[in-house]
Amino acid sequence: MKTNIKSYPDAALKRLPLYYNVVCEAKERGKNYISAQFIADKLALKGIQVRKDISLTGIIGKPRVGYKVEELFLKLQHFLGYNNQTEAFLVGAGYLGYALLGYSGFEKLGLKIVAAFDLNPNKQNIKINGKVVFPLNRFKNLALRMKIKVGVITVPENNAQEVADLMVESNIRGIWNFASLKLNVPDNVIVQNVNLASDLSVLIKKLEESASFN
Amino acid sequence: MKTNIKSYPDAALKRLPLYYNVVCEAKERGKNYISAQFIADKLALKGIQVRKDISLTGIIGKPRVGYKVEELFLKLQHFLGYNNQTEAFLVGAGYLGYALLGYSGFEKLGLKIVAAFDLNPNKQNIKINGKVVFPLNRFKNLALRMKIKVGVITVPENNAQEVADLMVESNIRGIWNFASLKLNVPDNVIVQNVNLASDLSVLIKKLEESASFN
DNA sequence: TAGATTGTTAATCGATTAACAATC
DNA sequence: TAGATTGTTAATCGATTAACAATC
Numbered sequence: 001m002k003t004n005i006k007s008y009p010d011a012a013l014k015r016l017p018l019y020y021n022v023v024c025e026a027k028e029r030g031k032n033y034i035s036a037q038f039i040a041d042k043l044a045l046k047g048i049q050v051r052k053d054i055s056l057t058g059i060i061g062k063p064r065v066g067y068k069v070e071e072l073f074l075k076l077q078h079f080l081g082y083n084n085q086t087e088a089f090l091v092g093a094g095y096l097g098y099a100l101l102g103y104s105g106f107e108k109l110g111l112k113i114v115a116a117f118d119l120n121p122n123k124q125n126i127k128i129n130g131k132v133v134f135p136l137n138r139f140k141n142l143a144l145r146m147k148i149k150v151g152v153i154t155v156p157e158n159n160a161q162e163v164a165d166l167m168v169e170s171n172i173r174g175i176w177n178f179a180s181l182k183l184n185v186p187d188n189v190i191v192q193n194v195n196l197a198s199d200l201s202v203l204i205k206k207l208e209e210s211a212s213f214n
Numbered sequence: 215m216k217t218n219i220k221s222y223p224d225a226a227l228k229r230l231p232l233y234y235n236v237v238c239e240a241k242e243r244g245k246n247y248i249s250a251q252f253i254a255d256k257l258a259l260k261g262i263q264v265r266k267d268i269s270l271t272g273i274i275g276k277p278r279v280g281y282k283v284e285e286l287f288l289k290l291q292h293f294l295g296y297n298n299q300t301e302a303f304l305v306g307a308g309y310l311g312y313a314l315l316g317y318s319g320f321e322k323l324g325l326k327i328v329a330a331f332d333l334n335p336n337k338q339n340i341k342i343n344g345k346v347v348f349p350l351n352r353f354k355n356l357a358l359r360m361k362i363k364v365g366v367i368t369v370p371e372n373n374a375q376e377v378a379d380l381m382v383e384s385n386i387r388g389i390w391n392f393a394s395l396k397l398n399v400p401d402n403v404i405v406q407n408v409n410l411a412s413d414l415s416v417l418i419k420k421l422e423e424s425a426s427f428n
Numbered sequence: 429t430a431g432a433t434t435g436t437t438a439a440t441c442g443a444t445t446a447a448c449a450a451t452c
Numbered sequence: 453t454a455g456a457t458t459g460t461t462a463a464t465c466g467a468t469t470a471a472c473a474a475t476c
Contacts, residue, residue: 007419007420007423008419009466009467010416011467011468012467013412013415013416013419014409014412014413014415014416015412016415017394017409017411017412017414017415018394018396018409018412021394021395035432035433035434036433036434037432037433042396043396044396046468046469047433048468048469048470049467049468049469051433051434051435052435052467052468052469055435060434060435061433061434061435062433062434062475062476063432063433063434063435063474063475063476064431064432064433064434064475064476065432065433065434065476066432066433066434067434079419080415080418080419081415081418081419081422086418086421094316095312095313095314095315095316095317096313096317098309098312098313099309099310099312099313100309101309102308102309103309103310106410106414109411109414109415110414110418111414111418149421149425150417150421173421173424173425174417174418174420174421176413176414176417180231180232180235181235182232182256182257182258188424190417190420190421190424192413192414192416192417192420194408194410194413195228195231195232196320196408197231197323198227198228198229198231198232199228199390199406199408200231200320200323200324200325200390200406201227201228201230201231201294201295201323202224202227202228202406203364203388203390203404203406204294204295204300204324204325204388205221205222205227205293205294205295206221206388206404206406207300207363207364207387207388207404208295209221210387210402210404211363211387223442223443225443225444226443249456249457249458250457250458251456251457260444260445261457262444262445262446263443263444263445265457265458265459266443266444266445266459269459274458274459275457275458275459276451276452276457276458277450277451277452277456277457277458277459278451278452278455278456278457278458279452279456279457279458280456280457280458281458
């Protein structure tokens with residue numbers, strides 16, 4: 001489906017959660033107003049960039065004083081979808097799957113992983129952080145019944161595509177993919193890849209450059 | 215220290231590991247030559263972009279046939295530093311720390327996590343995937359003695375800065391930071407942040423946009 | 429009031445893409 | 453040879469930054 005809705009720049013979307021953290025802290029400290037420059041300083045960014053990014057939320061600041069902390073908090077929370085939980089299924093109860101299941105912080109970020117799935121019978125039916133690991137063959141039925149729209153893939157590379165296929169036929173609309181592999185899915189399914197190898201290559205390369213002249 | 219060395223664009227550096235994967239696969243299949251367009255198609259990218267990125271490695275291709283698979287493999291491997299292991303220490307043996315310690319794939323990416331550290335006595339002295347978890351107070355001494363240059367931070371947000379400080383005084387030059395927090399470190403220390411909240415916000419936002427007109 | 433900070437419009441910068449000659 | 457693919461140079465695009473009037 002073709003659309004002309006202008007979507008938000010990824011780079012800006014990725015910065016907003018950082019601003020949210022700073023605003024939360026300010027809120028907890030009872031600060032009433034916060035300026036773009038204040039946020040920028042905390043994150044080593046430019047004030048103008050923070051101002052521009054923040055404007056995506058639709059908030060209107062007050063010249064001279066900045067943004068009302070409570071209001072900015074609410075706008076960011078709403079914009080980022082942190083106030084309504086999206087339920088998700090995770091496939092692949094290996095080390096990384098465990099880590100994501102064990103981390104309770106995602107609920108504050110609007111994502112609630114409600115169940116996990118694995119092919120390996122040794123991993124099935126155990127509970128991790130209160131979440132049951134089901135046999136993979138129950139995925140489709142449960143996803144459809146519970147109208148789950150987000151899937152998290154934490155299986156090895158060679159199984160990732162078939163898991164993605166399964167998710168697509170189970171009406172999953174967004175996939176958070178931790179396998180370092182390009183997934184083939186229909187256009188209307190959103191894939192967000194987390195590729196640690198990519199991040200690592202940036203670190204290693206910069207380290208190498210920096211070492212060469214220090 | 216000021217430098218005029220032009221460093222590589224992050225975006226390109228992040229794509230190179232993807233190309234490397236495709237090239238590895240081609241190599242395993244006994245392919246002799248591979249074209250930029252072939253790699254691009256596998257990853258749903260543009261041929262011209264792949265060509266330009268690949269040129270960072272210094273390889274010279276053959277018009278009409280593409281790049282020699284073996285040569286491209288070696289150039290990418292060398293460029294990305296996959297052929298020499300960088301030793302790293304990890305701090306924070308929680309869920310995520312376990313996941314990273316348990317994943318053996320980093321060694322192929324040039325990073326060898328050789329030991330872990332944690333404040334919690336219950337986690338100390340156990341072994342994860344053959345790697346010992348030491349008390350945190352042994353970090354500095356061991357890092358200096360072993361000349362460790364890379365640190366991985368997988369502790370909760372509120373401890374991350376002090377761990378970073380410890381790493382800096384232990385002569386760590388690069389930090390792979392999984393805490394969603396801006397670390398304050400001297401200019402000559404490289405920090406690579408992995409922020410799942412950032413990636414998640416992109417997914418959730420796109421999902422929301424897509425749902426609104428489907 | 430003077431000064432700080434906003435939102436907007438314009439300029440700059442860098443990355444992506446297009447065009448195309450060279451070449452096997 | 454014709455056609456495919458390279459490397460390079462130029463054009464386009466989008467994101468970042470600068471400039472500045474408006475305003476509390």
